[in-house]
Amino acid sequence: xxxxxxxxxxxxxxxxxxxxxxxxxxxxxxxxxxxxxxxxxxxxxxxxxxxxxxxxxxxxxxxxxxxxxxxxxxxxxxxxxxxxxxxxxxxxxxxxxxxxxxxxxxxxxxxxxxxxxxxxxxxxxxxxxxxxxxxxxxxxxxxxxxxxxxxxxxxxxxxxxxxxxxxxxxxxxxxxxxxxxxxxxxxxxxxxxxxxxxxxxxxxxxxxxxxxxxxxxxxxxxxxxxxxxxxxxxxxxxxxxxxxxxxxxxxxxxxxxxxxxxxxxxxxxxxxxxxxxxxxxxxxxxxxxxxxxxxxxxxxxxxxxxxxxxxxxxxxxxxxxxxxxxxxxxxxxxxxxxxxxxxxxxxxxxxxxxxxxxxxxxxxxxxxxxxxxxxxxxxxxxxxxxxxxxx
Amino acid sequence: xxxxxxxxxxxxxxxxxxxxxxxxxxxxxxxxxxxxxxxxxxxxxxxxxxxxxxxxxxxxxxxxxxxxxxxxxxxxxxxxxxxxxxxxxxxxxxxxxxxxxxxxxxxxxxxxxxxxxxxxxxxxxxxxxxxxxxxxxxx
Numbered sequence: 001x002x003x004x005x006x007x008x009x010x011x012x013x014x015x016x017x018x019x020x021x022x023x024x025x026x027x028x029x030x031x032x033x034x035x036x037x038x039x040x041x042x043x044x045x046x047x048x049x050x051x052x053x054x055x056x057x058x059x060x061x062x063x064x065x066x067x068x069x070x071x072x073x074x075x076x077x078x079x080x081x082x083x084x085x086x087x088x089x090x091x092x093x094x095x096x097x098x099x100x101x102x103x104x105x106x107x108x109x110x111x112x113x114x115x116x117x118x119x120x121x122x123x124x125x126x127x128x129x130x131x132x133x134x135x136x137x138x139x140x141x142x143x144x145x146x147x148x149x150x151x152x153x154x155x156x157x158x159x160x161x162x163x164x165x166x167x168x169x170x171x172x173x174x175x176x177x178x179x180x181x182x183x184x185x186x187x188x189x190x191x192x193x194x195x196x197x198x199x200x201x202x203x204x205x206x207x208x209x210x211x212x213x214x215x216x217x218x219x220x221x222x223x224x225x226x227x228x229x230x231x232x233x234x235x236x237x238x239x240x241x242x243x244x245x246x247x248x249x250x251x252x253x254x255x256x257x258x259x260x261x262x263x264x265x266x267x268x269x270x271x272x273x274x275x276x277x278x279x280x281x282x283x284x285x286x287x288x289x290x291x292x293x294x295x296x297x298x299x300x301x302x303x304x305x306x307x308x309x310x311x312x313x314x315x316x317x318x319x320x321x322x323x324x325x326x327x328x329x330x331x332x333x334x335x336x337x338x339x340x341x342x343x344x345x346x347x348x349x350x351x352x353x354x355x356x357x358x359x360x361x362x363x364x365x366x367x368x369x370x371x372x373x374x375x376x377x378x379x380x381x382x383x384x385x386x387x388x389x390x391x
Numbered sequence: 392x393x394x395x396x397x398x399x400x401x402x403x404x405x406x407x408x409x410x411x412x413x414x415x416x417x418x419x420x421x422x423x424x425x426x427x428x429x430x431x432x433x434x435x436x437x438x439x440x441x442x443x444x445x446x447x448x449x450x451x452x453x454x455x456x457x458x459x460x461x462x463x464x465x466x467x468x469x470x471x472x473x474x475x476x477x478x479x480x481x482x483x484x485x486x487x488x489x490x491x492x493x494x495x496x497x498x499x500x501x502x503x504x505x506x507x508x509x510x511x512x513x514x515x516x517x518x519x520x521x522x523x524x525x526x527x528x529x530x
Contacts, residue, residue, distance in 0.1 A: 125467075132465030138405060139431060140489045142397040142518050144461060144469035149477045152459035160457070160502050204477075205460040253479065253489045254431060258457055 007273050008390045010099045011230035011237035014039035015348040018115060018219035020336045021187045028061040028116035029073045031219030031338075036074060036113050039221040044234040045109060050223075052080035052107030054098055056090035056114040056340030059130050060121035070113065080107040084340070086247065087134075087375020088287055090114060091220070091344035092382035096243045098224040108225060115219025115341035127215055134376065136251040148204035148212055150252045150377045151290040155206055157258040158292055162307030166206060170197035171313050172291040173210050173333050179320060180330025182361045187216045188334045197291075211291040213332035213342065220344035222351065227390060236355045241276065241368070242385040244269025252377040262381035263300035263372060270370070270383040271302075278302035281385070282365040283353060284324060285346030287374045288331040297372050298326070301383065325363045328353060343373035347384070354388040395468040398513040404432040407446050412517045415510045417449040419484055430486035451508035452524065453480040456487060458500055476500055480521055494522035 016038025018031040026034070032055070040047065055070050063069040067083040070076075080101050084090035094112040101107050118127060128146070135141045135150070158164050174194055180186035192210060200208040230237035246262040246269070249255045271277055284303060286294035295309035303324055304312045312318060318326035329335045329349035332342040350369040352358055368387045374380065399409045411418040421428050422436035423443035435442050458478035464470045476492040478500065492500045493509065506521040 128463070128465055135465075136431075136489075138400050138402075141466075142399065142513070143477055143489055143491050144396070144464055144466065144472065144475060145477045145489060146461060146463065146465035148463070149459040149461050153457040153477070153479055156459065156502065157457040202460075202462040202474075204462065205474075207459075251431075253487055258479070 003269065003273050004275070006099045006103060006243060007241055007275070008227055008239050009103050010224050011227050011239045012222050012347070012351050012386070013225055013230050013233050013235050013237050014042040014223035015351045016042070016221050017185060017345060017348055020185050020216055020218040022119050023117065023217035024120040026117065026217065028058050028121060028219070029070065031115045031117060031217060032070060032113045032221065033074060035115060035219040035221035036111055039111070039223050042235040043223055045223070047075065049109045050076055050111050051078050052098065052101055052110035053078045054082055054084060054094040054110060054112045056084050058116040059339055060116045060118060078107065080110065086380040088289065088340065088343050089245070089373045089375035089380040089382045090340040091347055092371060092373035092384055093245055095224065095240065095347070095384055096245060096382065099240055099243065102224065102226055108229065110224045111221060112224060113219065113221035114339065114344050116339045117217040118215045118338045119217045121217070136253060139253060140251060146204055148207050148290065151292065152204040152207045153252065154258050154378065155290065155292040158296065159206065161259055162310070164295070164307070164310040166198055167194055168310030168314050169211060169291045170194040172295060173197050175313060175318055176288065176327050176331045177334045179328050179361065180334035183330050183335055186330045186335040187214050188330070207290060213289045213337040214334070216336040216338045218336040218338035218341055220341045220348055222344070222347055236388065238351045238354050238386050238388055239390050240384060241387050241391065242270040242272065242274030243383065244273065245380070245382040247380045250376050250379050255377070261296065261300060261378040263297050263374065263383065266372070266381040266383035267301040270385050274385040276368065276385060280368055281324065281370045282368050283328060283363045284326050284370040284372070285328070285350045286326055286372045287343050287346070288327055288333050289337070289342065291333065293374070293378070294326060294331070296378070297374070301370065301372060320361060320363055328358070328361055328363060346371050346373070350386050354386060396513060397468070399516045399518060404434060408432050409516060412510060412519055415517065417451055417508050417519050418446045419449050419486060421445045421447045428484050428486055430482070430488050449508070450483050453482040453488070453506055453521070455492070455500055455502055455504045455506060456481045457502060458492065460498060474498065478521070480506055488519070490519060490521045492523065493520045496523050
């Protein structure tokens with residue numbers, strides 16, 4: 001079945017990110033509000049034009065009904081409101097739900113936002129303990145299994161099956177950092193080398209601290225409306241061509257495989273809806289909570305062969321001037337990671353790149369972009385294909 | 392082996408599982424209708440949704456599917472154990488279990504190593520753990 005229901009029906013018309021890094025003078029809700037205001041300001045719309053809101057969840061400000069709390073904080077009274085709780089996949093899944101709501105007439109202008117003050121709103125030990133709760137409470141947590149240890153087991157299996165090297169993993173982090181260096185709002189902007197990554201503090205072998213995403217204070221937002229209304233706004237619209245989600249497990253012990261995940265299916269669905277293939281993608285913004293993750297996603301999404309991501313990264317193909325630029329903003333490894341907002345910055349970056357706004361970070365070809373978010377331990381996936389022209 | 396480490400949480404799904412580990416037995420749940428064998432106890436079979444659940448003793452051997460050596464513990468109770476091994480084991484019966492590799496040579500573990508179950512006291516209860524079976528001369 002070819003599902004084209006959502007192809008070119010909606011557009012992202014505004015994007016915004018908050019101050020990023022250590023932002024102790026702002027709350028998590030405040031970071032969301034700042035990002036939302038910046039996104040709205042791009043469009044020329046007023047707050048009262050927003051009739052839908054989608055958000056995710058917060059660990060530092062764990063309100064029971066976060067969506068309603070966000071509406072209240074922002075003074076919104078929407079006809080459509082929900083909170084996504086699919087981990088890092090949430091920001092991409094928000095776009096799918098927003099598109100479905102808009103196409104079915106439930107709302108016309110939807111604000112999607114996420115973020116929290118993960119860096120300063122909790123102690124480092126609280127952060128690590130809260131994240132430990134991602135492991136199964138009865139069958140994984142009793143073994144002192146951390147999130148990095150889950151991804152480390154996936155990394156080791158990738159190395160075992162495909163010969164991916166420690167140097168190739170490090171190069172992923174280095175290339176990503178090189179991109180963040182050119183981003184005015186990135187959390188980490190000091191260049192790093194492969195040697196520095198390999199010699200950085202071990203967290204869960206084979207992963208070192210420079211293979212792991214940041215813990216930031218950050219909020220991100222984007223605004224979605226109909227393709228028709230998008231044409232009347234002051235910002236350049238970016239159209240949704242295709243999108244797909246797939247959920248295969250939550251806990252790693254229940255995953256069918258440590259090398260094959262749900263991105264294969266979400267990619268197939270997104271490409272089918274868009275009527276495009278991997279060869280049509282000009283650049284990609286991939287979820288990168290750990291260095292191996294964007295490499296697995298490149299393989300699953302057909303951007304290279306299975307087991308071929310290491311060589312592709314090593315060859316420089318994923319650099320901004322490479323064959324397929326990846327994580328041009330610096331990803332979660334170097335730009336920002338704050339709870340559910342991590343993958344949202346990839347969406348923001350894709351929109352800005354497609355509009356051609358990125359200056360020294362601008363990719364040469366910017367007609368069509370792929371964005372992938374994943375949540376849990378490669379458990380929940382969502383792939384979207386965005387473009388600057390209706391096609 | 393500190394007493395602060397998490398103790399098994401017994402609920403209606405896992406009562407039989409944890410009662411067995413207390414007797415140093417590892418048990419698996421089997422579907423009486425489709426025969427699917429699984430580790431994580433639950434009310435229905437995840438393959439066919441049959442609620443006809445039975446329990447079977449695992450032989451207690453398996454191979455290392457993957458592992459990590461943890462240097463930063465997620466909870467204070469594990470801090471003094473660093474570095475320690477977290478692993479996923481493919482049990483002889485098929486299901487995958489998460490565990491620590493404990494005992495002699497644990498930090499030298501490699502993918503494919505054969506392992507055997509042992510049990511670690513946690514308060515009044517026990518959790519399954521695995522140790523390398525290299526010395527056993529298994530095939």
